[in-house]
Amino acid sequence: MERQILHVDVNNAFLSWSAIDMLENGSEIDIRTIPAIIGGDESKRSGIVLAKSPIAKSFGIVTGEPIYFAKKKCPGLQVFRGDFEIYHNYSNKLYNLLLEYTDVIERFSIDECFLDMTGFLRGRDLKEVACEINKRVKEELHFTVNVGVAHNKLLAKMASDFEKPDKVHTLFENELETKMWTLQTSELFMLGRKTVPKLLNMQIRTIGDIAKTDKMVLAKKFGKHGQMMWEYANGIDNSPVNNKVELPKSIGNSVTLPSDLKSIAEIHPVVVALAEKVGYRLRKYKLVAKVVNVQLRTKDFVDYSHQKHLPFATSSTKEILKLANEILDIMYKNESIRLVGLRVDDLESEDEVQLSMFSSGNSKQSNLDKTLDEITNRFGVTSITRASRLNIKLNNKKEKNEV
DNA sequence: TCTGGGGTCCTAGGACCC
DNA sequence: TCTGGGGTCCTAGGACCC
Numbered sequence: 001m002e003r004q005i006l007h008v009d010v011n012n013a014f015l016s017w018s019a020i021d022m023l024e025n026g027s028e029i030d031i032r033t034i035p036a037i038i039g040g041d042e043s044k045r046s047g048i049v050l051a052k053s054p055i056a057k058s059f060g061i062v063t064g065e066p067i068y069f070a071k072k073k074c075p076g077l078q079v080f081r082g083d084f085e086i087y088h089n090y091s092n093k094l095y096n097l098l099l100e101y102t103d104v105i106e107r108f109s110i111d112e113c114f115l116d117m118t119g120f121l122r123g124r125d126l127k128e129v130a131c132e133i134n135k136r137v138k139e140e141l142h143f144t145v146n147v148g149v150a151h152n153k154l155l156a157k158m159a160s161d162f163e164k165p166d167k168v169h170t171l172f173e174n175e176l177e178t179k180m181w182t183l184q185t186s187e188l189f190m191l192g193r194k195t196v197p198k199l200l201n202m203q204i205r206t207i208g209d210i211a212k213t214d215k216m217v218l219a220k221k222f223g224k225h226g227q228m229m230w231e232y233a234n235g236i237d238n239s240p241v242n243n244k245v246e247l248p249k250s251i252g253n254s255v256t257l258p259s260d261l262k263s264i265a266e267i268h269p270v271v272v273a274l275a276e277k278v279g280y281r282l283r284k285y286k287l288v289a290k291v292v293n294v295q296l297r298t299k300d301f302v303d304y305s306h307q308k309h310l311p312f313a314t315s316s317t318k319e320i321l322k323l324a325n326e327i328l329d330i331m332y333k334n335e336s337i338r339l340v341g342l343r344v345d346d347l348e349s350e351d352e353v354q355l356s357m358f359s360s361g362n363s364k365q366s367n368l369d370k371t372l373d374e375i376t377n378r379f380g381v382t383s384i385t386r387a388s389r390l391n392i393k394l395n396n397k398k399e400k401n402e403v
Numbered sequence: 404t405c406t407g408g409g410g411t412c413c414t415a416g417g418a419c420c421c
Numbered sequence: 422t423c424t425g426g427g428g429t430c431c432t433a434g435g436a437c438c439c
Contacts, residue, residue, distance in 0.1 A: 251410095
């Protein structure tokens, strides 16, 4: 049976949501109507464009480019910092509105949802529902969305990417040739900047060219990716709308430093802070990890990483840190380092793991982690080191006792 | 001239075993 | 001296997404 799928995509999500928030807090200007972007902090070397207003876009500014470039393209450009707490709030408001239409919603990202309307239409037309969602979001939540209407996720997503903003588009199988095959290959989902030039070398310029190429030729050249792009170009996608909230398969944090680090002694404290962050998040999910991975980026933008297995699955900050330091000692080659990253892999649920005598379940270390986690829960994530954070806790306790 | 941070999935090559 | 063929596991790196 044919499935009835919608893809809802917030237009200029971060910029729109910041705009609404500022208006609600008494701002006189709507940053959606001026040359504006949401971006990072240039002085901390994290200055890239995360979202742009339509006027900023008309100056040729693209998402992901350095703010420095954006300013050159558009003198007078206003730059605003993002706030992910606010964004999560608006994302939840959208999700709750969509829940009125179907139980089967996949939150694909903070600003995108897939809806499986199969069995929830109650005699209504799929496109009519899409138009109603588009209208209600605008009227009730004060931002706009594009809605893609199709019979599978891939085509719904491609449809929502057509003309923006505030539009509803269909992409049914009989519309492939006119609406999708004419587009450049770069427009196809999962075709990125590395693959497009390779296709061009094969005289493949449009999505239609991919669709008409022998699937085996693409499979031979690009492996699984090649088979997938052929299927996508032909509008084939049987993946279900997954409404289950899945546990993460890896947890990592990384940081670009305000200036390059030039010795292992300078890198160590960064790894400590990252291990605390990663350990905290791991314990929040009640997961344990078996693999630790350290990533470095040199001043010349060369990335490299090393990983090692932990002796036992754990969520202990101390154990993760210990192995991370071992890895760092092995891999560091006296270069100038721009970014340090730490991630844990091969995650398992805490209670599915047999706790060994040394593992995190019954040790002093576990109590220390718990204590520090409580502080983090109360005061938020800080960059205070473990030793000094423990002091805060002790002082805190003292005050309590005195009261 | 400057280039974020969070992820998932795939692949190639080496080590090791039978 | 010249020399197999699977299979699995592990690691590093790359491509892509938002």
